[in-house]
Amino acid sequence: RKEVEQDPGPFNVPEGATVAFNCTYSNSASQSFFWYRQDCRKEPKLLMSVYSSGNEDGRFTAQLNRASQYISLLIRDSKLSDSATYLCVVNGGATNKLIFGTGTLLAVQP
């Protein structure tokens, strides 16, 4: 089993749609959780950290479920500019290194 697994995608959604991505992690000792965004042929950039209480940043909401070991990202009112690959990132517990998921590709259609 991979340490971090994400929805395979791609997700093709119309503008204005709400889309949700899930990510599961295997190490119950993990303490840090992030969503990164990566545009085509660009470097990853932090989208948001994920806190135990959940957090929201404009149209983006991240949730953490420690009992089931998954995190989610909800994007409301999708924009064309949201088209990118979204990477789930979790620290690796005992090794304390960041483990990156393979990413989920989102394509927002006009």
Add this chain to the structure above:
Amino acid sequence: NAGVTQTPKFQVLKTGQSMTLQCAQDMNHEYMSWYRQDPGMGLRLIHYSVGAGITDQGEVPNGYNVSRSTTEDFPLRLLSAAPSQTSVYFCASSYGVSSYEQYFGPGTRLTVT
């Protein structure tokens, strides 16, 4: 601030050649790391450094060397390039190992023939 810079942006090597990928940051970050990104594999940690003079291996260190003589610079050396090292290489820096935002450079696209 320039952030994290990497050179070159593109490189083609022949099998057996060696080269150094350069990485520099101007944010005074102690932690720097090198990743490779391959289709379907996600980013994988090659080597990392928690400060000048200190380096350690990540998940896929074979075939690569690193050094950290200054806080700013963290070069990655390919000792004898192999086709399996064809990849996109990203350098990253941050204030800490895993609880902090990682700032990535623009990447180096390496092809080994």
